[in-house]
Amino acid sequence: NETSVTVLGLGRMGQALAGAFLKAGHPTTVWNRTAAKAERLVSEGARLAPTVGAALAASPLIIICLTDYPAVRELLDASENDLAGTTLINLTSGDSAQARATARWAEQRGARYLDGAIMAIPPAIGTAEAVILHSGPEADFAAHRPILDALGTVSYLGADHGLASLYDVAGLAMMWSVLNAWLHGTAMLRTAGVDAATFAPFAAQIAAGVAEWLPGYAEQIDRGSFPAEVSTLETDARAMAHLIEESEAVGVNAELPRLIKAMADRSIAAGHGAEQYPVLIEEFGTPR
Template sequence: MHDLDADTGRVPLSVLGLGLMGQALAAAFLGRGHPTTVWNRTRAKAEPLAAQGAQLAWTVRDAVTAGPLVVICVSDYDTVRDILEPVSRDLSGRTLVNLTSGTSQEARETAQWVIHQGAVYLDGAIMAVPPAIGTANATVLYSGPTTAFDRHQQALSSLGSPVYVGADHGLPSLFDAAALSLVWSTLNGFLHGAALLGKAGIPATAFARLAKTGIETVADWVPGYAQQIDDGTYPATESTVNTNLTGMKHLLHESHAADINTELPELLATLAERAVAKGHGNNSYAAITEQLRHPSP
């Protein structure tokens, strides 16, 4: 096994799984000059990459043994095991980078299995859509041994900005879940607002510009709120929980009046009311995190 290709000076690697994301990963590696072997259960998905210079593997074993670095990105962690268990002995001495989406528990269990096979394991989470892969707009989180990350950081930078988050293999999945919570909460707020205005005959496109400005304003608050959360103190700088609760009640009233779904404003008001009951009424909005740290009643 050779760590570098004699012609290109790049790490030979393999990409297993050629869905939209897998195809983007392989194309990015090829674009940076890495000798890239690709494999997919449906061989037709690999053929366009062959036209770009990829080597097509007939079997999983052919792909795994093609180089020291194996990257897999498939539908779920069960599929990862289904693909790799028949060739588990061939993993020994190699580095497996798993960019499949899953839970932190699945990542840690997979890490134990891979290490037991004699391989080095990096788990990852892709914080980007396929078209962004290979650009500065793509961030990929990695965890596992720092030595493995350092050794392959140059190759992994082909995909975007590689960010090492720690030795715990479950951390990328946790970061991914936290980021998705932010995305869905933000989008649901926009969608609820669009539904409310829609009942007054106002198109969502008319709301979009104001919504974008609001999101950017909230983004500016995030660093300060993050520091408050870490410090465990919540001085009110923009507004208090009490002030926000008043606005939430107005939103709830308007939602009832418009005869639209009220679950989102009800949740917001409930969390704020609990924070007030715990003595956080005059604190900043960040104090509501204290309610989110505990299981739902």
């Protein structure tokens, strides 16, 4: 496999990325501010570039993975390379505005640019478990897809460079809400001597059941119409009150259901009590 690639940044994640490219047989050039972190990769066949400029010049595809966007900009601003013909794929975590601003910067420098978000830990890189999201021009993703496949399960989200970051944080929103709901339920059952392991499979079933509602609820949100097909928000709010009361009665923290009920109450006060649950999307905001 002849396609060469450069990896800028050899922290925990950058080393995993470079290692996966090497394993897949891609000639790999690496650079890191602290050069010692390249030693293992060099022993595995990576070429260590002496400067950022040399690293940028070594390959048509540059993968960047530093701490944050300010570090990325500081590093790239210091280089004077002609970036025409070079594609930068920035897998550093950041927000959508930073992604879009870096895309504009790259365009001004004549580079092609994709933004990405890694939804995996370093040991998973190179396996199907590692989900890596990309956004930016589709043709650039398609052109480099074969080499990106070495990193894990790569996907393309759309032309807006901010999308990878937005999907990344939307995933975090899902993750913490599901986990905290489970912790809350576990805390309640523990008051009756049921341990976490006993509740876990039951909780997983509920989460999977709720997940099945999403496509239908999404249709309501996209249509902007929320007929109460199975229950009304008012009915749900009564169940929320019950969850709060039971939590308090058994001595479990009720902050989360109180927060959820406060949102439902506002929505009911705004006249949505007879509509279905996803009408609450309005409490989260509507596109500007």
